[in-house]
Amino acid sequence: MSEPIYVIGHQQPDTDTICSALAYARLKREQGADVVPARTGALNPETQFVVDRWGVEIPVLLDDAAGEQVILVDHNEYSQTVTGAENAEIVEIIDHHRIGDIETSEPILFRNEPVGSTATILTQLFDDANETIPTQTAGLLLSGILSDTVVLRSPTTTERDRAAATRLADIVDVDYEAYGKELLTQKSKVGEKSPREMVLSDFKEFDFDGQQVGIGQIETVEPSVVLDQQDAVLETMDDVATERDYAVFLLLVTDLLEEDSTALVAGPEVEPVEKGLDTTFTDREAFLPGVMSRKKQVVPLLEDAFGANSA
Template structure:
């Protein structure tokens, strides 16, 4: 009897990673596989809203993946995987980020595309498998796509994302612009959380050579409530740096309407941030006009700089 597989996204899961786990599990189940949708952390307010809107149960919380079979979605770096992933059997990866350091003992299916969301890739996989996308699944996939592309406004957005969004919105029976505005409102609720929760709410770890770097992001239509707490947020960032021994921690506070970010800095290597992002850091803060995407506009130049 074959072992049950868990399909799971990264730690500090965002909407695209949760939706991708759910949609991928549904696809595999339709193909007769024994697959369970899982998550590697708690849901954020936006994701909770999505699951309630489409009447879908949240994925199973998987706290330790040791000796399990895993399908990784929306990531492929060990610094972002569920606990125990290094001792698990990774059997497939579906992702839209840079190719990281997850190694496997056997050849696997690895689908990686330069599009705005993993939900976009999964929509294509449904088509390739000739599996129908029902209204509920379309609503989920659309949510992941719109969340990760900031309602098609992010620089990561491709023509493929736009075409897929229109199609999914039609199946789901919603206007994607109106629905997207609802998602943006939910993103802003992160500013109501405690400073440490803000820092770690949408957070990823990276290994740039011998340097350990954390990059968090708060996407909001109202950045003021977050920035008004900057001293408390910076204090929380300093605590995280000390606990995890990061060389650098950057927190992006992204204004989705103005399409710009303010970066808060903790740890060393301020000069590296200035050089990489072509900015000036004053009092541990830098203004980044036009910067909305951690994946496309922040990670690559920082990696190059380190």
């Protein structure tokens, strides 16, 4: 009796991370491997909606990966992965982010591609393996693509994401624009959350040249719901930055309709953020026209700015 391999996405799981874990486990099982989809934490409302919509069981909660074999999807950095990953055997990685700090002793499959979602790469992997994509899986993959690319509107969107979305929408027979709007509505349900839930629900931690930086993002069609309670939000950000000893905690409140972001900031190292993003914070707030993607329009700039700062 051997242990299964877990496919797991990043902390604070989002729709692309959960759908990619489910889809890749499905593909690997079709190929005869004992692979189980897993998650690091609770689902957000959008992802819960997706899982219900396509009638799949939610992945198992994996508290600690120490001693396990794991496949990482939708991330490749220790600061974003499951607890215990340092003592797990990482056997594969499928991702679409910057190349992070994970090293292995053996050669493994690591497929990182600069496309809009991990689900886009998984669609390709089904094709590469000559496996038919089951309807349920097609629904999940479509959801991952539409969620991560803001219905193909984010600047991270590529032709391959468009082609995959069109094809998956055909398989499941839905209008992807209409279905995408349903997803956005779910994603925008921020009003019911506490400030702490809001700022941490889509949150990533980075190690920039030895400094810990937290970057949260709230994607919504109603930014005013967040910005109207700005004092409470900033107070929560201060608490989190202090608790976790962050150099800086940046929160992007992204307006999905106007396609821009308002940034809020906490922590001592505001200057490299201003330099990196070429902006000035007034009362800890800055407007970032055209910024929709944390990954593409914020992370590289901050990494460079923090690197230059310490050099």
